Amino acid sequence: MTVLNPGTTRSTGEAPVLPRPPIPVEEIGEATIRLAGDSGDGMQLAGTQFTHTSALLGNDISTLPDFPAEIRAPAGTLAGVSGFQIHFSSSDIHTPGDQLNTLVAMNPAALKTNLKDLEPGGILIVNSDAFSSADLHKAGYPSNPLEDGSLKGYRVFAVPITKLNREAVAELKLSPREADRCKNFFALGLVYWLYERSLEPTLRWIQTKFSKNPSIMEANTRALKAGYNYGETTEAMPVHYRVSKAKIPPGRYxxxxxxxxxxxxxxxxxxxxxxxxxxxxxxxxxxxxxxxxxxxxxxxxxxxxxxxxxxxxxxxxxxxxxxxxxxxxxxxxxxxxxxxxxxxxxxxxxxxxxxxxxxxxxxxxxxxxxxxxxxxxxxxxxxxxxxxxxxxxxxxxxxxxxxxxxxxxxxxxxxxxxxxxxxxxxxxxxxxxxxxxxxxLPKIPVQFAQPHAGSNGAAVFHPYARDARLVRPWAVPGTPGLEHRIGGLEKEDITGNVSYDPANHEHMVRTRAQKIANIAKDIPELTVTGPSEGDVLVLGWGGTYGSIITACQRAQRKGWKVAQAHLRYLNPMPRNTGEVLKRYRKVLIPELNGGQLRLLIRATYLVDAVGLNKIQGKPFLVSEIEAKIEELLRC
Amino acid sequence: MSTTMALPTLTPKDLASDQEVRWCPGCGDYSILAQMKKALAGLGIPREKFVFISGIGCSSRFPYYMNTYGFHTIHGRAPTIATGLKLVRPDLSVWVITGDGDGLSIGGNHLIHAIRRNMDLKIILFNNEIYGLTKGQYSPTSRIGTRTKSSPLGSIDTPLRPLSLALGADATFVARTLDVDVNHLTETLKRAAAHKGTAFVEVYQNCKIFNDGVFEYATDKSVKADNVLYLQHGRPLVFGKDRNKGIRLHGLNPEVVELGNGIALDDLLVHDEKADEPTLAYLLSRMVYPHFPECIGVFRCVERPTYEDVLNKQMDDEIARRGAGKLEDLFASDETWVVE
Incomplete structure (x- = not known):
């Protein structure tokens, strides 16, 4: 690990800090953090920077940005909260993490909407300057959670981020609004310190991004460093953490x-x-x-x-x-x-x-x-x-x-x-x-229809003649001799002329269906991770893969006969899909919908698949899938 | 290279497909099809370079009858498909065939956007002021009071004026012609073909079955001279059987005047299809029978870069400035790191 060099000294005017032992670094395998604030607070940017820095550091990463549809919902309200979650690890990971180890809440609304995801005893960093009675009221807090004892299950660090950030950029004579826009980088700097990240990638980004606006460049630089130094020079936090490089396949990333x-x-x-x-x-x-x-x-x-x-x-x-x-x-x-x-x-x-x-x-x-x-x-x-x-x-x-x-x-x-x-x-x-x-990378073969040699055009070209896979030729306008007409009316087989013939219509409908079915011969088979037969197969599709594979790996580590397969080809499905499904006593299909793949699987393969369905606009937690697997194993 | 290539000589017959034409007997579409083949045959463009793209409706069957490339698409969307084609193949002569329902009702949005982009498309709108293929409902160009199955007491919506709409979208070429005036129709199609950019042509087209005679005032030889005005660039706006009537500007409004009694040709509006501003062309597009003669001819013909040319130039300029893109550079366009 290189020695971090955050750069500047403390801001002037502070009492000198007495020499003290360095704050200890604790080595951990992984961490999940979330930065949450108003949608105008720059949380997405701060989160992206943290992600980038962690990736460059060699961690495996997985992120979950979560923001409202409104560009700027009324400030301080629950509706306006924007969050960015990052899971970073020294081993291979697939999800943005179920529970937060650290939550940064820039205002009471962000605290209120995100606290439930923070683990018991987790680190909670709040901008204490944003907890006025008006702020609390907007978030619907009857009393100040920083004072009423309701946060006693967490390690709370109430940091006057707004004030400290303004002090850090005071010399630059920015408007209060401009100054406050840097406070996301103050918070980011503090989290960089907490997880022992280098400031360099973000400093480089600031240089490029604000190259035409030196005072803003300087303000963001100072804010970031001030946040970092705050962590290092105050004894507010008794420990900070290190997450080492992940062991992932070699290569350029x-x-x-x-x-x-x-x-x-x-x-x-x-x-x-x-x-x-x-x-x-x-x-x-x-x-x-x-x-x-x-x-x-x-x-x-x-x-x-x-x-x-x-x-x-x-x-x-x-x-x-x-x-x-x-x-x-x-x-x-x-x-x-x-x-x-x-x-x-x-x-x-x-x-x-x-x-x-x-x-x-x-x-x-x-x-x-x-x-x-x-x-x-x-x-x-x-x-x-x-x-x-x-x-x-x-x-x-x-x-x-x-x-x-x-x-x-x-x-x-x-x-x-x-x-x-x-x-x-x-x-x-x-x-x-x-x-x-x-x-x-493989070449993708393209074969355009060619004019027949010696042809003077017309009659010979058949736009709906097909090859063995039932694929028709691609004849491009501008090619002499291949002039033809296509359109939305039913086609006559081979010639492509308009046809209302009943038998032709059925033939064409079946031909189009068979052509799509033929794709199954040109795609990989469905692969299974885990036992090749057993109690439960967890079958997924799309973006739920990370949660499913992680849940299945945990189940397998417990010795359970649980396998996992993921459909990336949904129509047609891989040719061995039906055969795979029948090797397991139960098939579980987790989906972020009411059970759409399950409907297809049941109808196509007559398999009595069980669903796990979540329709909350959020990905699955690993624990949700784990719990369902356990439930299925019990019955 | 100084080899001279012989221009392909096509006859109208070469442009006819082997498909049976299935419009109703007496339909104005037959004339447009015949004049199109005549106009295109003389352009010196090989057959494979023509593409006809249509939407849905009687007029939109047109591509099936041309022995060129053709695409009978979906209702109102022909300009979008033609746009995609032109982005890739600016060298082709692409014709959009549409009608008053297809182009102005369901496809109105695409029409105005194709026009404002100045895609190099020839858009021919067959205006018969009726829905023919669905058996006779009023259309967006039907005059107020038109009685149809869907408007038994008379239609109550104000008709769109296709040329006013096109001019409002900054069309660079706008013209009107008549299905039965075969020479004018052919010449207008040739002018459209010669225009670089969107050429928008409205053709008054008679629907024999559902709206017969709706343009009789403009086509009946006994009355048409008093009801239509043939535009000629640089010439005063004169019309009438005896060529004794004209259009004069009174304030911001046109008025019909009789020549003589102190009114001379010099007092009349002079047509200028090259005017930078489309104001006068717009004013002409608003002249409607019976209060005014309706103008026939080219309303506007100006130059503006086409969308596809500007897009392709942007691409060429980028390549000249930064070099043709290589995948290895693209993949590494964000910061990278190496895992040993």
């Missing part, structure tokens, strides 16, 4: 969120397919960051279109696909509703389009900033007519890279729309990502 990984995965896939990427999207939480990321990648051959609405976005993606490019659109559940008719058009015209759904709480506008997995059945069935599409779901933020790549591969390989179901938890959550070697 970076921190990545699900949305970042989707943007990189799409870009990589477009390179490997040799096709330009067109990403058309309408701003919507929590998917907008994908558009922001891709809009910066013009020199990678990425064209973005901020469309006039959700329908236009998928229309442009379909148009790009018709043109022989990689057409992608991204949205959340409400946007999928609007795109449904166009997805049907892409099914009918058999064009390769990728549709990303970053799921959030529904129905309707629902919970825009909270996570949920309730769009699975919509992805499967939410269109008129028999309208099958390929459905995939990444299982972690980093896995978003891989599954975006897969979505492109299967869309092009099978000339079909592919719906990729991410969620708000994956989108904003971060973890270390082992950066792949671009030279070792």
């Amino acid at each position: 970076r921190k990545i969120t699900g949305n970042e990984a989707l943007a990189l995965g799409l870009t990589a896939a477009s390179k490997q397919a040799g096709l330009p990427l067109v990403y058309a999207s309408y701003p919507i939480t929590p998917a907008s960051d994908i558009l922001h990321q891709l809009a910066e990648l013009k020199r990678y051959g990425v064209r973005t279109l901020q469309a006039e609405d959700e329908i236009a976005a998928i229309g442009a993606a379909i148009g790009a696909a018709f043109a022989g490019a990689l057409g992608v659109t991204g949205t959340s559940g409400p946007g999928i509703c609007l795109k449904s008719e166009a997805i049907g058009l892409a099914v009918m015209t058999e064009l390769p389009v990728v549709i990303i759904d970053v799921q959030r709480g529904g129905p309707s506008t629902g919970l825009p900033t909270k996570t949920e997995q309730a769009d699975l059945l919509q992805a499967m069935f939410g269109r008129n007519g028999e309208c099958p599409v390929c459905v995939l779901a990444p299982c972690s933020p980093a896995d978003c890279f891989h599954m975006a790549f897969e979505a492109v591969r299967l869309a092009i390989g099978f000339m079909t729309p592919v719906i990729l179901l991410s969620d708000g938890y994956l989108a904003n959550g971060a973890e270390p990502w082992l950066i792949p070697d671009p030279a070792r």
Whole structure:
């Protein structure tokens, strides 16, 4: 561990601190902290910085940002509380943590909404300057919890953060408002000290971010260092902690969120397919960051279109696909509703389009900033007519890279729309990502229809003739001799002409379904972690992977015959899925919805699966899944 | 290279697909189809470079009858699909075929946004002031009082004026023509084809079954000269069987005047399709029979960069400035660390 050098000396005017023994450092395996404050307090930024620093330090990390839909809800109210949770560890971890070891509460509202997640005896750092009677009233506290004894089960550190931060930046003559905007970095500095983190990554970030505003740069620098020094030079906290580097597979890493990984995965896939990427999207939480990321990648051959609405976005993606490019659109559940008719058009015209759904709480506008997995059945069935599409779901933020790549591969390989179901938890959550070697990424084969030699056009080209996998040719406008018409009306087999023939319609419906079913031959089998047969199989999909695998590992350590499998391919499902399910006495399906995968599994495989369903806009706690496994083992 | 390539010589017949045309006998769409083939055959553009994209409605069956690339999409959304196509293939000649219901009702939003972006699309709106394919409900361009199955006592909503809408969205090319005026129709389509940017063309089109004769005032040879005014760039606005009537500006309003009695050609409004501001074109788009003659011809034709050209230039500039993107740089675009 390098010696930390936080830099500045104490602010002037204080009494000299007498020499004293250094505060002891306690080595711990992992910790979970949460920074909570008003939505204008900069908690997301502070949390992101802590994550970044911890990742660079070599910890494994998993994060859970939690913020309100309102950009600035009334200050000090419960509705306006924004939090950022980070789990960092010296071993391999998969979740942002069930219980907090440390909570930073910048005001009474943040304390009130977050205290229940703090472990008994946990560290509670509060900004005592924000506990006036007006502040307490806004949060609905009848008396001051810092004084009424209600916090006696925790190690409370009441720090006058507002005042100390103002003193730290006093020389810079900022307005009180500007000065107070740095207090998140004071708090961050204090937590850096508490967990023995280097200030360097955040100082570098401050330098870059505020390079055009030297006084703000200096203020944030001073605030961060002042917070750190406060921890070091006061004896308020009797101990601080060290979480060492994690033992994870060797290689070069970076921190990545699900949305970042989707943007990189799409870009990589477009390179490997040799096709330009067109990403058309309408701003919507929590998917907008994908558009922001891709809009910066013009020199990678990425064209973005901020469309006039959700329908236009998928229309442009379909148009790009018709043109022989990689057409992608991204949205959340409400946007999928609007795109449904166009997805049907892409099914009918058999064009390769990728549709990303970053799921959030529904129905309707629902919970825009909270996570949920309730769009699975919509992805499967939410269109008129028999309208099958390929459905995939990444299982972690980093896995978003891989599954975006897969979505492109299967869309092009099978000339079909592919719906990729991410969620708000994956989108904003971060973890270390082992950066792949671009030279070792697979190529995505693309075969455009070629004009027949010597043909003078017309008649010979059949846009709906199929190969052995039932895939039709991709014939791109501008190619001589392949002029043809496609559209939403039912197609005659082979020729693609409009047809109302009853037998042809049934044949085409079945053919489109069989083509999607054929994808099962081109995807990996379902793998099981744990015993190959036994009492309970915990089957999950999407962003719940981390909680499920952790719960199952704990169950296995107790000697229980519990296995785990995770579906990243939901339509079609891996070809061995039914066989795997039948090897266990019970199948448990935890989902952040009312039981949508369970419905599919029961209907498809006639397995009497049991559900664990949570619909609170929050991911599963590991303990919730553990408890359900135990309950199943008992009965 | 100085090799001269012979321009492909197409005949209208080469542009006809093998599909049976299924519009009602006497439908104005037949004429538009015939003139389209005639106009396109003479452009010197090879057949594979044409793409016809339509929405839903009688007019939107159009692509099936052209032996070019075609896409019969969903109701109102043709401009969005054409936009995606054009982002990738600015070299293609892309035609959007739409109607008054498709383009102005369900697809109104996409229409205005395609126009404001100035995508290089030729948007041909067949206006028959009725819903034909759903058997005769009033449309967003139906005149107040139109009696249909869905408006038995007469429609009560104010009709949209397609050209006013297009001008409001800053269209760079706006024109109106008639299904039965075949020469004018052909010439207008050729002008649209020659325009770089969104060309918006409204075609008065007769629906023989559900709205027969709605444009008779503009097409009947015995009366049309007094009811329509053919626009010519740089010429005064004159009309009438005897060419003795004109349009004069009175304050901010147009008025019909008779030439003579102290009113000379110099007093009339002079048409200027190149005017920077669309104000006069808008004023002409508001002139409606029977109070005014309705203008036929090109209302506006100005230049503005197309969306796809600017987008592609942004890409080229980025590559020139920072080099073509490599995946290894992209992956390492955030701080990285090495685990041994």
